[in-house]
Amino acid sequence: MRRTQLFVKTRRETPGDEPSLNAQLLIKAGYVHKELAGVYSYLPMGKAVIDNISKVIREEMDSIGGNEVLMSTLQNKELWQASGRWDDRVVDSWFKTKLTNGTELGIGFSHEEPLTNALKHFINSYKDLPVYPYQIQTKFRNELRAKSGLMRGREFLMKDLYSYSRSAAEHEAFYEKVSEAYLKIYNRLGLGAITYKTFASGGVFSEFSHEFQTLSHVGEDTVFVDEDKKFAVNKEVYNDETLVKLGLDKSKLVEQKAVEVGNIFSLGSKYSDALGLYFVDEEGEKQSIIMGCYGIGVSRIMGLLAEHFADKDGLVWPQNIAPFEVYLAKLGLDPSVIGEADTVYNRLTERGISVVYDDRDIRAGEMFADADLMGMPYRIVVSQKTLGTGNLELKKRGEQAAQSVSLDNLVEIILNARKY
Amino acid sequence: MRRTQLFVKTRRETPGDEPSLNAQLLIKAGYVHKELAGVYSYLPMGKAVIDNISKVIREEMDSIGGNEVLMSTLQNKELWQASGRWDDRVVDSWFKTKLTNGTELGIGFSHEEPLTNALKHFINSYKDLPVYPYQIQTKFRNELRAKSGLMRGREFLMKDLYSYSRSAAEHEAFYEKVSEAYLKIYNRLGLGAITYKTFASGGVFSEFSHEFQTLSHVGEDTVFVDEDKKFAVNKEVYNDETLVKLGLDKSKLVEQKAVEVGNIFSLGSKYSDALGLYFVDEEGEKQSIIMGCYGIGVSRIMGLLAEHFADKDGLVWPQNIAPFEVYLAKLGLDPSVIGEADTVYNRLTERGISVVYDDRDIRAGEMFADADLMGMPYRIVVSQKTLGTGNLELKKRGEQAAQSVSLDNLVEIILNARKY
Numbered sequence: 089m090r091r092t093q094l095f096v097k098t099r100r101e102t103p104g105d106e107p108s109l110n111a112q113l114l115i116k117a118g119y120v121h122k123e124l125a126g127v128y129s130y131l132p133m134g135k136a137v138i139d140n141i142s143k144v145i146r147e148e149m150d151s152i153g154g155n156e157v158l159m160s161t162l163q164n165k166e167l168w169q170a171s172g173r174w175d176d177r178v179v180d181s182w183f184k185t186k187l188t189n190g191t192e193l194g195i196g197f198s199h200e201e202p203l204t205n206a207l208k209h210f211i212n213s214y215k216d217l218p219v220y221p222y223q224i225q226t227k228f229r230n231e232l233r234a235k236s237g238l239m240r241g242r243e244f245l246m247k248d249l250y251s252y253s254r255s256a257a258e259h260e261a262f263y264e265k266v267s268e269a270y271l272k273i274y275n276r277l278g279l280g281a282i283t284y285k286t287f288a289s290g291g292v293f294s295e296f297s298h299e300f301q302t303l304s305h306v307g308e309d310t311v312f313v314d315e316d317k318k319f320a321v322n323k324e325v326y327n328d329e330t331l332v333k334l335g336l337d338k339s340k341l342v343e344q345k346a347v348e349v350g351n352i353f354s355l356g357s358k359y360s361d362a363l364g365l366y367f368v369d370e371e372g373e374k375q376s377i378i379m380g381c382y383g384i385g386v387s388r389i390m391g392l393l394a395e396h397f398a399d400k401d402g403l404v405w406p407q408n409i410a411p412f413e414v415y416l417a418k419l420g421l422d423p424s425v426i427g428e429a430d431t432v433y434n435r436l437t438e439r440g441i442s443v444v445y446d447d448r449d450i451r452a453g454e455m456f457a458d459a460d461l462m463g464m465p466y467r468i469v470v471s472q473k474t475l476g477t478g479n480l481e482l483k484k485r486g487e488q489a490a491q492s493v494s495l496d497n498l499v500e501i502i503l504n505a506r507k508y
Numbered sequence: 509m510r511r512t513q514l515f516v517k518t519r520r521e522t523p524g525d526e527p528s529l530n531a532q533l534l535i536k537a538g539y540v541h542k543e544l545a546g547v548y549s550y551l552p553m554g555k556a557v558i559d560n561i562s563k564v565i566r567e568e569m570d571s572i573g574g575n576e577v578l579m580s581t582l583q584n585k586e587l588w589q590a591s592g593r594w595d596d597r598v599v600d601s602w603f604k605t606k607l608t609n610g611t612e613l614g615i616g617f618s619h620e621e622p623l624t625n626a627l628k629h630f631i632n633s634y635k636d637l638p639v640y641p642y643q644i645q646t647k648f649r650n651e652l653r654a655k656s657g658l659m660r661g662r663e664f665l666m667k668d669l670y671s672y673s674r675s676a677a678e679h680e681a682f683y684e685k686v687s688e689a690y691l692k693i694y695n696r697l698g699l700g701a702i703t704y705k706t707f708a709s710g711g712v713f714s715e716f717s718h719e720f721q722t723l724s725h726v727g728e729d730t731v732f733v734d735e736d737k738k739f740a741v742n743k744e745v746y747n748d749e750t751l752v753k754l755g756l757d758k759s760k761l762v763e764q765k766a767v768e769v770g771n772i773f774s775l776g777s778k779y780s781d782a783l784g785l786y787f788v789d790e791e792g793e794k795q796s797i798i799m800g801c802y803g804i805g806v807s808r809i810m811g812l813l814a815e816h817f818a819d820k821d822g823l824v825w826p827q828n829i830a831p832f833e834v835y836l837a838k839l840g841l842d843p844s845v846i847g848e849a850d851t852v853y854n855r856l857t858e859r860g861i862s863v864v865y866d867d868r869d870i871r872a873g874e875m876f877a878d879a880d881l882m883g884m885p886y887r888i889v890v891s892q893k894t895l896g897t898g899n900l901e902l903k904k905r906g907e908q909a910a911q912s913v914s915l916d917n918l919v920e921i922i923l924n925a926r927k928y
Contacts (some may be wrong), residue, residue, distance in 0.1 A: 118630075130579075158549065160547045210538075228581070293730075
């Protein structure tokens, strides 16, 4: 896409009303617009990042048997009364609204109740189970303060998967499968090496639950990491008793800042029982259904990728998440330069490489500052200097030195770097 | 996908709490679940239909220069006060909610105000225009009654495109382009022959606006159609004065029931002026920006396709909108039949044809009733009878007679029928 067609502009000044670094960067680079504290709209490049992250998650959910659905945002009060979660003293982050006739409605923050209720039409026998519906959907939480940008929004995009199993053993097996799928997702998002399955408090259904924590200087959580065993313990359950139970050696644990990038919960039969969803087993006996729920915050991951990888010049996206792989900078108005840049743009696009083509008539310094701020992995320059050399100037984001490469070589470099 | 993996079941009985035929059908066939009057969740096949419709719309929007964004649902009251649309006496279909500190928020029914406000960061000069942002996003309208199923929901999916132009002429040219893109969309959705650009009341910015109306026995609108000129007049503006203005001959107009499947509005500079979005022209003069907005109800189109094309046996989807192109029915448990059905499933899937494979052990009659109700364009039967003939049994949805075809021939028939 041509830069002039992409209606956003970058800003040099940091927005004064935004305390969070990830949102500051994303606003300056033209990816998001702040509507309210914790509420952001996604501009074209922001929408592309959301789509790229969602694609990775969707593929891994489908590969473990997930079935994609799209649940409603407006929530029927009765279903949440049945589970005891309607009351604001139980769930203090509800947004609520009303029909014109005064009927109260919830604005969904999660979907255990409505999904379990819907499944009553489809699940009767053991033959109907297990099922694994998931969605990538906008969620709403009425946070008292919202100062972490996209990392903790009042309105945010989330992938939520739910499992309905016939037994604890069947549940555990799927829970492990999701855990493995999550690690694949973090790998594909460029976070594999620094993301740890983490023991956290379990609630009423199991002694511990699991989170996935990405070690990062931008983190608000504290975890204790066992590097050898490749897992961590959240500070909230870090005590001698827990360590003994988990068989961990205190002397090997290292305290780190981290960001929660996913969580998986065993829910037992709390919601299925409360909503009246049961199954009849092989012997004709009515049985409870064991549920799990598995979340990944899509917009939170966007915020984390933005903030964690950023340097002093701006954003630095992983290649498969960047809205464009290449930032093509054309310097000057010489018709030969324009012709050459057009050719490069067409050739890269033909090879399936996504390119933002800066065809504006501005100074090189301004263009390069934009390219760095926006964070595409490859910056290519076509200028008077490169004309006639048969080569282009390539600079990878995050590296200082530019190199001279042929167009064929460039295509090879970009395609080979696509790991996933 | 195997039918057993698709967790939904069909229902024979019509849901008693659902007055609308489209929602009745979609519920019986397992496409949607009703949460509340006018609020539906999309089950896997329903989500696939939504995605297929969205894909057509997205491609046509991109082809006229649209830039996809995703605006927030939660709305800042101040922006809507600026345009005069916050007051419930002006817009009587708002859902509203509150932050924990008591601040009122709107729940978005449209996005002129927030989008225009966001663009203030990007538009200064005539060089920054025109721009054409659009989104496919969930909208909320607090309808007093919601009895039309997916055709008029309280929560629904909509494509909304907005144009920002430098002059009335530039606006008119794009307005025409959208009009053409809309007709392409209806063509690709199988509605081309019965969809008419229609004169309707214009509001305060222009004498008339345009709707797109699909002639259908399920319609709630009344239009007068000029078959030769291939356009229509909505009953709301149908009078002698209008006909003279439009140069229409009353004797040629035929009264018809119709469903509004899109609308396009000239907004003048009402919202851009109110929100303070201007541009500086070539002479350095500050100028107003001319806006247009262009809507297509994605979930409404799903409801219309469901209801309009249905017959007494159930749904009948256009091939490019159906969640699967083929319903593959395997009859009985004979290992040779299962082997043959597995082969057919794999061969079709390898050729990029989407198949739902009914691998259940149920009676043929029940399976065929499900296939008809769910509405895939091609039903293929593999049974003892077809084994050894080298052929399969093919029945097209909507036709009574089955035919015997080879697998190669079948693939050819399906691929050739893909018009778009």
